[in-house]
Amino acid sequence: MTKSKDRTSDELSHSERKTLRCVVGHMIPLSLEFGVPGADDPDIFADILRSIDRDRDAIGEALRMIDTLAHGRLIDLPRTEQARCLLDFRNEHKTLAGVLEAAAARCYYRDDRVMASINMEARPPFPKGYLVEQGDWSLLDPVRARGRIFRDAN
Amino acid sequence: MSSSLDVEKDTAAMNDPVDVLIIGAGASGAAVAWSLAETKMRIVCLEQGDWTKPSDFPSTGRDWEARAMEDYAISPNRRGLPADYPVNDDASPIKIANYNGVGGGTVFYAAHFPRLHPSDFRVRSLDGVADDWPVDYHTLEPFYELNDRMMGVSSLAGDPAYPEKKAMMPPIPMGRTGKTFGTAMNHLGWHWWPSDAAILTEDYDGRAACINLGQCGSGCAQGAKGATDVTYWQEALRSRVELRTQCRVSRIETNEAGMATGVFYFDADNKEVFQPAEIVIMACNGIGTPRILLNSASERFPNGLANSSGLVGRNLMLHPYAQMRGHFDEKMDGYRGAPICTWSMEFYETDLSREFLRGYSYQFSRGIGPVRTAITGMDDGLVPWGEGHHAAFRRLFDHSAGMVSICEDLPEEINRVTLDPQRCDSNGIPAAKIDYRLSDNTRRMLDHSVSRGIEILKAAGAHTITTKAPLPYAGWHLMGTARMGTDPRRSVVNEWGRSHDVKNLFIVDGSIFVTSGGVNPTSTIQALALYIADQIKSRIYELFD
Numbered sequence A: 001m002t003k004s005k006d007r008t009s010d011e012l013s014h015s016e017r018k019t020l021r022c023v024v025g026h027m028i029p030l031s032l033e034f035g036v037p038g039a040d041d042p043d044i045f046a047d048i049l050r051s052i053d054r055d056r057d058a059i060g061e062a063l064r065m066i067d068t069l070a071h072g073r074l075i076d077l078p079r080t081e082q083a084r085c086l087l088d089f090r091n092e093h094k095t096l097a098g099v100l101e102a103a104a105a106r107c108y109y110r111d112d113r114v115m116a117s118i119n120m121e122a123r124p125p126f127p128k129g130y131l132v133e134q135g136d137w138s139l140l141d142p143v144r145a146r147g148r149i150f151r152d153a154n
Numbered sequence B: 001m002s003s004s005l006d007v008e009k010d011t012a013a014m015n016d017p018v019d020v021l022i023i024g025a026g027a028s029g030a031a032v033a034w035s036l037a038e039t040k041m042r043i044v045c046l047e048q049g050d051w052t053k054p055s056d057f058p059s060t061g062r063d064w065e066a067r068a069m070e071d072y073a074i075s076p077n078r079r080g081l082p083a084d085y086p087v088n089d090d091a092s093p094i095k096i097a098n099y100n101g102v103g104g105g106t107v108f109y110a111a112h113f114p115r116l117h118p119s120d121f122r123v124r125s126l127d128g129v130a131d132d133w134p135v136d137y138h139t140l141e142p143f144y145e146l147n148d149r150m151m152g153v154s155s156l157a158g159d160p161a162y163p164e165k166k167a168m169m170p171p172i173p174m175g176r177t178g179k180t181f182g183t184a185m186n187h188l189g190w191h192w193w194p195s196d197a198a199i200l201t202e203d204y205d206g207r208a209a210c211i212n213l214g215q216c217g218s219g220c221a222q223g224a225k226g227a228t229d230v231t232y233w234q235e236a237l238r239s240r241v242e243l244r245t246q247c248r249v250s251r252i253e254t255n256e257a258g259m260a261t262g263v264f265y266f267d268a269d270n271k272e273v274f275q276p277a278e279i280v281i282m283a284c285n286g287i288g289t290p291r292i293l294l295n296s297a298s299e300r301f302p303n304g305l306a307n308s309s310g311l312v313g314r315n316l317m318l319h320p321y322a323q324m325r326g327h328f329d330e331k332m333d334g335y336r337g338a339p340i341c342t343w344s345m346e347f348y349e350t351d352l353s354r355e356f357l358r359g360y361s362y363q364f365s366r367g368i369g370p371v372r373t374a375i376t377g378m379d380d381g382l383v384p385w386g387e388g389h390h391a392a393f394r395r396l397f398d399h400s401a402g403m404v405s406i407c408e409d410l411p412e413e414i415n416r417v418t419l420d421p422q423r424c425d426s427n428g429i430p431a432a433k434i435d436y437r438l439s440d441n442t443r444r445m446l447d448h449s450v451s452r453g454i455e456i457l458k459a460a461g462a463h464t465i466t467t468k469a470p471l472p473y474a475g476w477h478l479m480g481t482a483r484m485g486t487d488p489r490r491s492v493v494n495e496w497g498r499s500h501d502v503k504n505l506f507i508v509d510g511s512i513f514v515t516s517g518g519v520n521p522t523s524t525i526q527a528l529a530l531y532i533a534d535q536i537k538s539r540i541y542e543l544f545d
Ligand SMILES: Cc1cc2nc3c(=O)[nH]c(=O)nc-3n(C[C@H](O)[C@H](O)[C@H](O)COP(=O)(O)OP(=O)(O)OC[C@H]3O[C@@H](n4cnc5c(N)ncnc54)[C@H](O)[C@@H]3O)c2cc1C
Pocket: B023, B024, B025, B026, B027, B028, B029, B046, B047, B048, B049, B074, B097, B098, B099, B100, B101, B102, B103, B104, B105, B106, B108, B109, B110, B111, B112, B113, B114, B217, B247, B248, B249, B250, B283, B284, B285, B286, B288, B289, B292, B476, B477, B478, B508, B509, B510, B511, B520, B521, B522, B523, B525
């Protein structure tokens, strides 16, 4: 398949990036308990910024909404206020919140540290593949015993 | 056949004529090309997309889940690649999914490969709704079988929901998902069976067996999934069928005798070319085909080509899906293994005690990867933002499984494909516009399937159950928009796929379905394409009479 070309979307502005980083840090925060970074970790956040091409416009809109709800800039609010503002945003703009969630999750859940913490090998599926239990089809005996269930069409 | 071409007025370059021109290299285009190849006619297929490279498929990279939402997204509007044309589906609760390239939708399909049931061809006679098909199960049976051999189908013989079918190789693994749901279905006394799957469980025909990558939905890097670029096309090309990629057909031209003379297309350099042909076969799917026919309107055919019935683009059927998923205390298959698994036909046939006519099948499905677990978890309100995110995610990840119901969508003329008055593709050809709504019958069927689905999940021991009906991003079965029939006033093509109006124009894709049945359509689309090819071969001396 041909790679997408001529995607013209501009990069996020400095201030948009700061808001986005604050949002994803709230969404998936660092956890000492599980030993994982937050989605605002420098490497993960850089990955997010590189990967939002198709969602650039929707993300820009979401960030504007969030700053509007913050009556200024989200990053200027105290952390608890930020969390409350983001809760309002999620309640009022579910679709736009979904775009931010997808953008963050796509990059967060491929980071080696995160993969290790959920017991996934840090490798692509191909070429090693995976094992799936074959199973025992004698489990179908009751279905066989019941007999034919399709209708005669003649 | 006369071919007085009306192309002088166009600036298009003119190619040498061919005997057969096929438009679209997907599921049906590949099958018809392969079958006609033995005639030694000169056959050319024009495909707007390109060949895929298995080494590019998402499952070869660490970012597999993300890429399946970008260049390999199932929505053409999301992908927006040069091969894609926009589909305006704003006026439909179900959004369109496809793949435009060699293999068509089979590059992305899950390869769930059920046949229609005998009763599906007789819905008017049996249930008094819609129309009977002009062909029946018995007629298609040898073509189903041939198609299974060509695509490589794994299954288990003896399914009591079908007339006897041969099994070529063992079914796809049951896994924990199949065992859990199979046990639950036995407890409820309901039918289930391993799904027929166009997925190799053994090496076959030079192709390697499935290694459970779990990424059938964004292209099989292993080549184990029966996509037509690795099945039919390999053989058709060896038999000297010519496949021209990056060639997008804009319209079909006709002469004063009302016969098709060939097609105009844009090549990779955006140059317009005229390709003369004796026979034109359309295989562009239930949206692409009406789009070209409507765009081929002319003084002779003011309402679009082959459209004297007014039915081109109408009766669009999409198979509304409901999705039911649950979470289990024990670990399930997760992202490992083909997402499809087993099926149930318990609620397939009409039962007058229910509040709807016709029925649906269940397709049981394994789990999802971490990215999708997080996205759907947050969307469903099961995974919060903040502190609780990690613990909630870990409760869901690798612990989910579920099912979709595939509901029979009855034909309704108001559900339709038209040309979008505003949007165009990169060649300036009008985009397709979808107007589609769910009927009351379908809504009742969806509701029934959700209730029964929840019952199954509970019997299987699931908790934290989520449902979606209709599933919005599931418009992948595109049927009915150029239906077949014996009455030219009520159908677009006849009982062997030839247009009633244009006697050298054939349609072989999902557009010709009369009704949708309640199962995935591709094995039937391909069986029909092989059947029509067979009719063309056996009627070759009287084809245009
Ligand atoms: C994500 C997904 C999952 C699916 N899962 C299943 C499943 O499990 N089981 C099942 O049975 N089905 C499934 N399907 C549906 C299946 O892919 C289709 O039923 C099947 O591919 C339709 O065959 P077709 O020949 O009608 O059209 P397609 O396979 O869609 O082929 C049409 C071809 O025509 C080309 N084309 C269109 N317009 C033009 C033009 N103007 N000029 C040149 N070329 C053109 C397109 O690029 C395309 O390659 C799935 C589809 C998707 C997208």
